Each structure stands twice: as C-alpha cells, then as structure tokens.
Amino acid sequence: MTAVMTDLEKDFLEYVKKMSAYNEAIGLMYWDMRTGAPKNGIEQRSEVIGMLSSDAFNMSVSEEMAAYIAKLSGKKEALNEVTQKTLNECKENYDRNKKIPSDEYKEYIVLCSKAESVWEQAKTESNFELFRPYLEKIVQFNKKLIGYWGYKENKYNTLLDIYEPGVTVEILDEVFAQLRSEIVPLVQKIAESSDKPRTECLFKHFPKEKQKEFSLAILKKMGYDFNSGRLDETVHPFAIGLNPGDVRVTTKYDEKDFRTAVFGTIHEGGHALYEQNISEELVGTPLCTGTSMGIHESQSLFYENFVGRNKSFWQENYDLLKSCSDGQFDDVPLNEFYRAINESKPSLIRIEADELTYPLHIMVRYEIEKGLINDEIEVRDLPRIWNEKYEQYLGIKPSNDGEGVLQDVHWSGGSFGYFPSYALGYMYAAQFKNKMLEEIPNYDELLEKGDLEPIKAWMTKNVHRFGKMKKPLNILQDATGEGLNANHLIEYLKEKYKEVYKL
Amino acid sequence: MTAVMTDLEKDFLEYVKKMSAYNEAIGLMYWDMRTGAPKNGIEQRSEVIGMLSSDAFNMSVSEEMAAYIAKLSGKKEALNEVTQKTLNECKENYDRNKKIPSDEYKEYIVLCSKAESVWEQAKTESNFELFRPYLEKIVQFNKKLIGYWGYKENKYNTLLDIYEPGVTVEILDEVFAQLRSEIVPLVQKIAESSDKPRTECLFKHFPKEKQKEFSLAILKKMGYDFNSGRLDETVHPFAIGLNPGDVRVTTKYDEKDFRTAVFGTIHEGGHALYEQNISEELVGTPLCTGTSMGIHESQSLFYENFVGRNKSFWQENYDLLKSCSDGQFDDVPLNEFYRAINESKPSLIRIEADELTYPLHIMVRYEIEKGLINDEIEVRDLPRIWNEKYEQYLGIKPSNDGEGVLQDVHWSGGSFGYFPSYALGYMYAAQFKNKMLEEIPNYDELLEKGDLEPIKAWMTKNVHRFGKMKKPLNILQDATGEGLNANHLIEYLKEKYKEVYKL
Structure with missing residues (x-):
C-alpha cells in the first residue's frame, strides 16, 4: 500500500x-x-x-x-x-x-592500498613471499570482520553475502561439484578431439579505428543507447552507470587480436544495458544499480557468450566484420570463423580463459578462499595449493607464481567472496537463456535478422528495471521459476562443444 | 613571519x-x-x-x-x-x-536560470520585449545587492569589484576615454585605406583533423604541458583549471575558417598556462586560481594577439600551417597571410571583432551597465541606446536586436561588471609586453626561432605562480612598475595597424 x-x-x-x-x-x-x-x-x-x-x-x-x-x-x-x-x-x-571499529577500518584501508602496490611488484617479480605478509594480514582482518558481523553455518557465508546475498557455501559446493563433474570430462574429450578449429585467422593485424567502428555498430545493435552513454578506450575495460541516462562503456584495442575489443565491448555492453534500463523512479537512491555482482555478470556473460559467440549472431555480422578488417577473413568460411572464436583449451590465466574452462578457474579460487577463512589453509601454502589445484582441474601447472597465485588483483584489495559471482553470473545467464527460449522460441532467428530488441526487452522486464528492488535469487526465481540450477549451463556447454569439436 | x-x-x-x-x-x-x-x-x-x-x-x-x-x-x-x-x-x-538574505538569493538563482533560456529564445527571435521583464528584475536585484553590500563613490564600483578588485568607474572612465580617442580615428583611417589586406585565403576548406594537428603543435610550442592537460572539442570553447596538474583546453573546429580553432586554441592556451603554473603550495585553497577575470584575460589575449598575431610567430609556423592545410595558402606569401589575419573592420558581433575594434564593443556595454545601475538608463530603452552607441563608436548599426543588444549571454546570468575585464585584460597584456621587452629585448627573435620558453617563464615569474596571493593591480604594479596605463596598448595598435594597412 x-x-x-x-x-x-x-x-x-x-x-x-x-x-x-x-x-x-x-x-x-x-x-x-x-x-x-x-x-x-x-x-x-x-x-x-x-x-x-x-x-x-x-x-x-x-x-x-x-x-x-x-x-x-x-x-x-x-x-x-x-x-x-x-x-x-x-x-x-x-x-x-x-560494527567495525573505525580506527581498525582506517588501518585496513591503508593496508589494502599498500598491499595493492606490493602485489603489483610481487606479480611482476613473480615473488609470492613479498606479498605474503600483506595477504596474511588481509585474511586476518577478514576473519575479524566475520567476528564482528557473525555468521551462519559457515564463516565464508558472511563474505559471500556481501556480493551475492542468499548464496551460501552449501549451495556453491553443490553446483560447483556438479559443474566440475561435467566440465572436466568435456575438457578431456576436447583435448583428444582430432578435428580442432584453426585459429590463425584471429591474429592478423586489425586496425584500431576499424575495430572501433565495428564495436560501435554492435553496441548499437544490442540496443545500447548512445544518447545515454559513450564508448571510450582504457587499459582495463569496464562499464559504469553514473545514472540511467549516463552509462559509459570502455574497451581496449589489440591490433593483433580483435577479440579483445569485440568480445570485451559486447561484455561491457551487457553490463551497460542493465544500468541503462533501471527504472527511473530509483534514480537518486542506493537501489539504482545492479542488484548483485552475480546478476550483473549474468548480463555481461549473456551478451558475450549467448549472443556474441552464437553462430546466428555471426550470420548477421560476419560480413560487417570482414568489411572492417584488412582482409584477414577473406578465405575463412563462417563456420570456420565460428569454430575459431569458440576454441577451448586449458590455460593458466583466468581472464583469457574460454567459456568452458572459465568456471574451473573460479572453483580453484573459491576453494582456496573457503579454506583460508575456515582456517583449513594457510597463506604460506597458497602457491603449492594453487598449482596442485590447477593441475587437478585443468591439467596444467603454472611455471611461476606471477602466472599462478599472484595473477588476480582481488585479494590485495580485500575482496574475498567476490570470485564466485563470476561463475554464478554464468549459471544465471544460462537459466535466463533457457527461460527466454520458452517465451522467444525464435531466438536464433532474431539474431540472424539482427533484431536484438526482444532479447533486451525480456531482460529489462525480468532483470534490469528492478535495480536493487529485488535480491538476486528473487530476480532469478521470478524470472525463471527456479532457484540456482547448474543444469542449464551444463546442457548448453555440452551441446555447444559437441558441435564446435564435432564430438 | x-x-x-x-x-x-x-x-x-x-x-x-x-x-x-x-x-x-x-x-x-x-x-x-x-x-x-x-x-x-x-x-x-x-x-x-x-x-x-x-x-x-x-x-x-x-x-x-x-x-x-x-x-x-x-x-x-x-x-x-x-x-x-x-x-x-x-x-x-x-x-x-x-549579507544576502538566503530566500532572496535562491529566488534570484531561479530567476537567472529561467532568464537564460528566455534570452536564448529572445535572441533567436530577435525579440527584446520577451527578455525585457527578466532583465528588469535582474537589474533590480543587482541594485538591491549594492544596497546590501554598500558602495564607494559609484554604485557600479561594487559590481566591478567582484571581477576586478581595485578597478573603479573613475579609472575606467579615464582609460576608456583615452582608448576611444585614439582607436576611433584609427578605425576611420583604416576604412579609408586604399591598400587593404586580401582575405580570400582564410576561408577555404581546412580539414578538422588537420586543424587539430596544428592546434596541438602550437599548444606544445607555447609550453602547455600535456601531462597536465588535454585538448577537446566543444561548442563554446573554454579552458578550465581543476588543479595545476589538470588544466584542460577546449576548442571548436570550423572547416570554413581555420582561425576559429587556431586563434581560439592559442587564446584558451594562454588561460591554461596561467592555471598550470600556479604555485603548488596553493593547491587545496581558494587561492589556487587566476586572481581576476582581467588578469586571466591578459594571459589569453597576450598569447592570442602578441604571440599568435605577430609576424615573427608566423615566420616560424606558417610552413607548418601550410603543410596541414589542403593547399589554401600555396600562393599566399607570408606577408599577405599576416595582413589577412590582422584585417580590421567594424562589425556588429563582439566575439568576432578584431583586435582594434574589440575595445569599442566593451565600452558600449560598460556605459550601458553603468547607466543602468545608476538609474540613468532604463532597460526598456536598451535597444535604442545600444544601436545609437554602435553607430557612434563603430559607425554601424544592428539591423535587429539579435545581432544587437541580445547578442551576449552575460546579462541573463546576472553578470554585471564583468565586461570591462575583457578590455582591462587587453591593456594589462600590452603593459606586460612592454615590460617584457625591456627584459627580453630579443622577443621577436625568440618567436622566429619558436623558442617561447622565456616568455612563459617571464609570465610565470610575474603573474602565474601567485594565483590569488596578490590582487590584480598588485600583480600589474609589481610586474611593470606602474598602474593601469592605456598608452602601451594604444602604441601597439597604432604601430601595428600602420604596418598592416601601410598608413
């Protein structure tokens, strides 16, 4: 009332x-x-x-x-x-x-700001020992926070709750186990496949200005409103919503690999569509932003993977890409291109991982964070544990800590509990896609026609407009009629890689 | 101590x-x-x-x-x-x-914000009556302000003091009379000259990107530090100092008249050099900006006129301009070009006026403002008075109020007392130039060599670094050893136009 x-x-x-x-x-x-x-x-x-x-x-x-x-x-x-x-x-x-004593909090802010520059150096020098004392203090402080805030069932739940309210260790353990049991054998099969995509076409010189032209065109097709935003260049791409009428996308151009800009722009564009379509009545309140890291990531990953890596999308856009390029795709049939951009193979660096192996990178981090917070893992053992888990999950092992345990900035800033959001966003996205197909059965056909409006409208109706008016799991439940469910992502991955690798 | x-x-x-x-x-x-x-x-x-x-x-x-x-x-x-x-x-x-009752002040802010949009419409429609009631209220409020603040000698002094502390009606009446008595006959002589510059070369198509290239090169030569600034495009150009390490210049490109961007950039660059070279110890205080509108304008006008419209400067830079252009200057000798960019003729629009006639535009406004504030002129008579004064000072008459009394935005925002700063800045600049010649006698030679560093250093030593630590007339006195003196500007104008028009 x-x-x-x-x-x-x-x-x-x-x-x-x-x-x-x-x-x-x-x-x-x-x-x-x-x-x-x-x-x-x-x-x-x-x-x-x-x-x-x-x-x-x-x-x-x-x-x-x-x-x-x-x-x-x-x-x-x-x-x-x-x-x-x-x-x-x-x-x-x-x-x-x-609940946090303000002097302790200030000390922690100073610690994190120092830790970030030490981490940078440690990463460059591949020297974990340099970073270790800082990380130990940060982990210690996070445990202290849990002491102040209290916890239910598992201490790590308190940290998860900051980024993804409602999601718990119990839930994550189950879905991650399920995901892992399906992804690992699939990765194995792909490794053994005798018909792998040829990817040489990806790495030719693609002029920056032309990449920009293509990126702008795709953002427009996605329904990104340039009267409420703009595209700029940066080193570490991001999207930012200042208000729904001013949501900016940034990207990075690698002239030796157009995928950085193209898939990066589509990814950030997904985040931006969310922020542009939050209901106007929430402007000026703390509700005028995405409801959680995971739901935000569901939007970026939906567009990056379910739109941008979909074959129908490229049926519509491959000619434009070709015309922007310097001829690098001239002898590459659409299907070969499609297979190339969907290549999957185990790699060491999370942010360069493909759709299939990405969740495994997240699981490694999740298990380590959970262990640290529950006193089951010590900071000093991290390099060994990290490498063991990479070997176990991905079958490869970092040759140094710079490409191993030191690769991500998150821990130096005290962000424990954040990583799972990436994988959750992926599962949410697959659930949205599944539900969307019931209501928009001609999804692929729309992509082929370049008509992305109904897709955006569905997301706005079910996700965007609410901002923080609903908690993430309520968004999911109301939109799809179910709770977190890894099956849709598993189904998608199986089907997709069966096709790409002709398994 | x-x-x-x-x-x-x-x-x-x-x-x-x-x-x-x-x-x-x-x-x-x-x-x-x-x-x-x-x-x-x-x-x-x-x-x-x-x-x-x-x-x-x-x-x-x-x-x-x-x-x-x-x-x-x-x-x-x-x-x-x-x-x-x-x-x-x-x-x-x-x-x-x-001293201003806060409810009255709020009302005034609302009035001005409405007035500005009404003024825009009035200007477009050339309809003074539309704007008149707003202007009447604004003038009324400014008189009220003077009532709250008090005044010495002349009510208008109180408003002048906001923009140019220390400068009074008494001072301005004297220097403006002096300027006018010299400029008007000079304008007359020029009108009668039989050897006028040919200006067709100015108005050929000059590609925007190339204008930008040239503008960037000139800013660099002026000593503008791009690690502490950047150049962007806008509709109404300005420079803005956020802090001395971040002072931004904006410009506008007219492909049919390269002068807009080139002289506009040099002008704003002059403002920017001021803000970039304020002493670091003033950062974070209200002293970390130019000391007055007039001193600020002295910097922009110094660079625009005494550098940018100087023949020696173009001896150094004409080849670069030529190479950026699409050939529009191929058959134009340097001297012809120099004369063209220094053409002088009476015109109706202040912001398009040349060096010589510009002060006359300011005097018209000064006399009107002074009259309004002292109850000697009524708002309703402004169109008539404006046109009479233009005829009297410049020998031309607006055909409508849009190109007459409605041309400037200032009054709609309540800025009374601001206009004189433009002319003061011009006189200050000529005084600085005169003094600088004593200390840097090879001034023209430096311009010919493209070595502008000693000029910037002189300005930084005498003007820039102080920010608001000194009042404008103290800056002037300490730098030149004298108070406001119109003679240096008069001498400069006489000499320059004698040369340009072969009088």
Whole structure:
C-alpha cells in the first residue's frame, strides 16, 4: 500500500539523494581517471575522491541516518515501496559499517592500498613471499570482520553475502561439484578431439579505428543507447552507470587480436544495458544499480557468450566484420570463423580463459578462499595449493607464481567472496537463456535478422528495471521459476562443444 | 613571519581543502557536460552539480567558517602567509554572501536560470520585449545587492569589484576615454585605406583533423604541458583549471575558417598556462586560481594577439600551417597571410571583432551597465541606446536586436561588471609586453626561432605562480612598475595597424 509521503520520508529521500550525488561525482572522476585524465593531476584528484567517499561513508553511519532508520522502521507499511527498500538497504549498510571499529577500518584501508602496490611488484617479480605478509594480514582482518558481523553455518557465508546475498557455501559446493563433474570430462574429450578449429585467422593485424567502428555498430545493435552513454578506450575495460541516462562503456584495442575489443565491448555492453534500463523512479537512491555482482555478470556473460559467440549472431555480422578488417577473413568460411572464436583449451590465466574452462578457474579460487577463512589453509601454502589445484582441474601447472597465485588483483584489495559471482553470473545467464527460449522460441532467428530488441526487452522486464528492488535469487526465481540450477549451463556447454569439436 | 602551525590553523586549512574538493569535482562535471556527456544524463548531473555547489556555498557561510574567521583574524601575524591570504579570501566571501538574505538569493538563482533560456529564445527571435521583464528584475536585484553590500563613490564600483578588485568607474572612465580617442580615428583611417589586406585565403576548406594537428603543435610550442592537460572539442570553447596538474583546453573546429580553432586554441592556451603554473603550495585553497577575470584575460589575449598575431610567430609556423592545410595558402606569401589575419573592420558581433575594434564593443556595454545601475538608463530603452552607441563608436548599426543588444549571454546570468575585464585584460597584456621587452629585448627573435620558453617563464615569474596571493593591480604594479596605463596598448595598435594597412 502506498500512502501520502510524510515530511520525514521526504527528508530521508533527500538525504539518500545527496549520498547518491556524491557517488555519481565519484563515478565520473573514476571514469575520467581511466580514460585520459592528465597524469599530473591524478594525485590531487585521488584526494578529492577520498574526501567525497568519506562524506558518503560518514552519511551512511551518521546519527542522522540512525535516527531515520529508527523512526521509519516502525512504520514501514506506510512508506512508498521504493522508500521501504531504500531503508532496508541503508539499514544493512549501517549495521555492517557500524560494527567495525573505525580506527581498525582506517588501518585496513591503508593496508589494502599498500598491499595493492606490493602485489603489483610481487606479480611482476613473480615473488609470492613479498606479498605474503600483506595477504596474511588481509585474511586476518577478514576473519575479524566475520567476528564482528557473525555468521551462519559457515564463516565464508558472511563474505559471500556481501556480493551475492542468499548464496551460501552449501549451495556453491553443490553446483560447483556438479559443474566440475561435467566440465572436466568435456575438457578431456576436447583435448583428444582430432578435428580442432584453426585459429590463425584471429591474429592478423586489425586496425584500431576499424575495430572501433565495428564495436560501435554492435553496441548499437544490442540496443545500447548512445544518447545515454559513450564508448571510450582504457587499459582495463569496464562499464559504469553514473545514472540511467549516463552509462559509459570502455574497451581496449589489440591490433593483433580483435577479440579483445569485440568480445570485451559486447561484455561491457551487457553490463551497460542493465544500468541503462533501471527504472527511473530509483534514480537518486542506493537501489539504482545492479542488484548483485552475480546478476550483473549474468548480463555481461549473456551478451558475450549467448549472443556474441552464437553462430546466428555471426550470420548477421560476419560480413560487417570482414568489411572492417584488412582482409584477414577473406578465405575463412563462417563456420570456420565460428569454430575459431569458440576454441577451448586449458590455460593458466583466468581472464583469457574460454567459456568452458572459465568456471574451473573460479572453483580453484573459491576453494582456496573457503579454506583460508575456515582456517583449513594457510597463506604460506597458497602457491603449492594453487598449482596442485590447477593441475587437478585443468591439467596444467603454472611455471611461476606471477602466472599462478599472484595473477588476480582481488585479494590485495580485500575482496574475498567476490570470485564466485563470476561463475554464478554464468549459471544465471544460462537459466535466463533457457527461460527466454520458452517465451522467444525464435531466438536464433532474431539474431540472424539482427533484431536484438526482444532479447533486451525480456531482460529489462525480468532483470534490469528492478535495480536493487529485488535480491538476486528473487530476480532469478521470478524470472525463471527456479532457484540456482547448474543444469542449464551444463546442457548448453555440452551441446555447444559437441558441435564446435564435432564430438 | 611564519610560525609553527597550530591545530586551529591546520583544521581551517582542512576545511577549505574540502571546499576546494567540491569545486574540483564540480569543475570536472562542467567540463564533461561540455565535451561529450550523454545528453540523457544531463538533467540528473545538473542536480548533482547543484548539490555539491550548495555544499561548497554552505561551507562558505557556515557557523564553523564564522568561528575560524573570528578566531584566526586576531592572530594573523602568527599564520603562514598562504593561510593569511586564504583567510582574507574566505572572509570576503563570507561577508559578501552572508549579507544576502538566503530566500532572496535562491529566488534570484531561479530567476537567472529561467532568464537564460528566455534570452536564448529572445535572441533567436530577435525579440527584446520577451527578455525585457527578466532583465528588469535582474537589474533590480543587482541594485538591491549594492544596497546590501554598500558602495564607494559609484554604485557600479561594487559590481566591478567582484571581477576586478581595485578597478573603479573613475579609472575606467579615464582609460576608456583615452582608448576611444585614439582607436576611433584609427578605425576611420583604416576604412579609408586604399591598400587593404586580401582575405580570400582564410576561408577555404581546412580539414578538422588537420586543424587539430596544428592546434596541438602550437599548444606544445607555447609550453602547455600535456601531462597536465588535454585538448577537446566543444561548442563554446573554454579552458578550465581543476588543479595545476589538470588544466584542460577546449576548442571548436570550423572547416570554413581555420582561425576559429587556431586563434581560439592559442587564446584558451594562454588561460591554461596561467592555471598550470600556479604555485603548488596553493593547491587545496581558494587561492589556487587566476586572481581576476582581467588578469586571466591578459594571459589569453597576450598569447592570442602578441604571440599568435605577430609576424615573427608566423615566420616560424606558417610552413607548418601550410603543410596541414589542403593547399589554401600555396600562393599566399607570408606577408599577405599576416595582413589577412590582422584585417580590421567594424562589425556588429563582439566575439568576432578584431583586435582594434574589440575595445569599442566593451565600452558600449560598460556605459550601458553603468547607466543602468545608476538609474540613468532604463532597460526598456536598451535597444535604442545600444544601436545609437554602435553607430557612434563603430559607425554601424544592428539591423535587429539579435545581432544587437541580445547578442551576449552575460546579462541573463546576472553578470554585471564583468565586461570591462575583457578590455582591462587587453591593456594589462600590452603593459606586460612592454615590460617584457625591456627584459627580453630579443622577443621577436625568440618567436622566429619558436623558442617561447622565456616568455612563459617571464609570465610565470610575474603573474602565474601567485594565483590569488596578490590582487590584480598588485600583480600589474609589481610586474611593470606602474598602474593601469592605456598608452602601451594604444602604441601597439597604432604601430601595428600602420604596418598592416601601410598608413
């Protein structure tokens, strides 16, 4: 029931609007730093970002916020639905942040910022011992956090809950075991296949300007609105939603491998469609963003894999790609191209992994994090454990820690519990695809025609528009009628690789 | 004498640093809106800018600020020099802003924001009556402000003081009369000259990308540091200093008239050199910007006219311009080109005026503003008075108000007292040039060699580094040994146009 708004409710919404304003300004400064801000201004800009971040943080744990929570929580049923959910979100943040002693938290922020630069050096030098003391402290602090916040069943659940509320160790253990039992034999079969794709055509010189032209065309076809966004170049690509009318995509051009830009842009474009299509009524509240890392990743991976690596999509777009290129595909039939972009083979680096082996990279990290947090693994044993797991899951072994345990930035920033979101997003995406096929049975035909509008409309109706109004598993349940289910992804992978490798 | 900093002094500096942080974030959002922010996000972005502006404004008139001013003013001699000047600046702002009843001020802000869109329509339709009621209210409010703030000698002095502290009606009346008495006969002589420059070569097709290439090269030669800045495209060019390590230039490319971009970039580059070379110790204080509109304009006009329209400069750069162009200067000797870019003839639009007639455009506005504020002119008579003055000063008459009294945006935003800065900047620039010649007698030779470093160094030593540590007339006095003096500009104009028009 929606009632007339009281002054208290209005004041609360003004208050959160101001926090959103700080975050929007911070977002723009972040984007700017990564797309061409002059380097001599960066240090001072970082201070500005720091000050605005403190403002937003202080507002989230202020006495004023405490008073809003106390006064409004008693009369929730009288509140507008958006206010209710906003209040919940603010309360969760308040409770979480208030429980950490502020001096400890500040110390931790300093630790992480140091740790990141040490990690960079350690990675370059492939020297785990350099990073070890920092990682030990970070793990220690995360355990402390769990002490402050409490936990249910498994300590690691508390960290998972930050990124993917509702998802637990129990759930993950089950789906990951299931995934692994299907993926590992499939990887094996592929390794033994005698009819592998030829991939030489991928690595010819593809001029940057032409890659950009193609990337822009594909974003447009996806339904990305250029009146509400723009495409820029960066070193580590990302998409960022400042508000639904300003959602920016960044990409990277590798003239020796067009896939970096093309699949990267489609991936970030998927994230961007999510942010562009959040309901306008959520602007200025903390609900005006994706509901979780996993659901966000479901959108990027859906477009990257179920659209961008689909043969029908290339039936529509291969000629355009050919015309943008310098002739590298002239003697390559569509089917050969399609097989090439879907090559699968075990590799050491997560971010370069293919669709099939990617979840195995995530499982390695998941098991290590779970073990660390539950005192079953020690930081000093990580290099050995990492290498053993890579051998066990992927059949290959890093020759040094730079391409092994030191490859990801996440742990140096204290992000424990984040990695599983990548794999969850993939499973969610497959579940959405499965459901979508019931409602849009001519899915492939639409791709062939280049008509991606109904696909975007389905995602907007079932996912985008809600922002954080629904928790991730509610989005999934309401959209597909089921909870987390690895079977759809497994089915997809089996079918796809059977075709690509003629198994 | 500089003493050890007290905690109070440190807290005060932290406080102003935060205000600077808001302003830096606002500056970036402003730049972004004018260089490619997606249009659908603008409305929400404007709200964010509004909120951060309120924050900065509220901090400037807060009780906390009042307390700092009260506590620190008593012990100024114990403060660091930067703190002293910062305190003065904060006190001036506090006094000015506190005297305006806040409800009246808010009403005025709304009025101006409406007035600007009405002005746009009025200009397009050339319909002064549409804009008249708004302008009347704005003038009325400015008179009210003078009532709150008080005045010395002449009411208009109070407004002048906002933009150019120390400059008064008495001073301006004198220098403008002097300028006019010399410029008007010179314009007359030029009109009668039988040897006018041929300007057809200016208006050939010059590809945008090539204009950009040339603009970048010239900025570099000027000593603009691209590690502390960047060049972008916009509709109404500007330069903006976010901090000395991030000072951005924008320009506009007209493929039918390369002068827009080339002289526009040099002009904005002059502003940018100022902001890039402010002393690092002023970062995070309100002193970290140009000291006044006039001194800022002295820098842009110095580079635009005394560098960019100097023959020696083109001896060095004409070949590069030729090589960037599509051949439009192939049969044009350097001297003919030099004369063409220095053509002078009376025109109706201020921003398109040449060096010689430009000050006359300013005088028209100055006299009208002075008359309005002193109740000697009524808003309803402006179109008639405007046209009469153009006829009297420039010998031409607008055929409609769109190209007459409605041409500038300034009044719709309430900026009365701003226009004189343009002419002051021009006089300051000529005074700097004159003094510089004593210390750098081989000025022209340096331009011929393309060695602009000593010129920039002179400006940094005498102007740039001080930021707002000195008032404009102190900058002038310390650099040149004299007060405002129109003679140097007059001498320059006489000599230059004698040469260009072979008088």
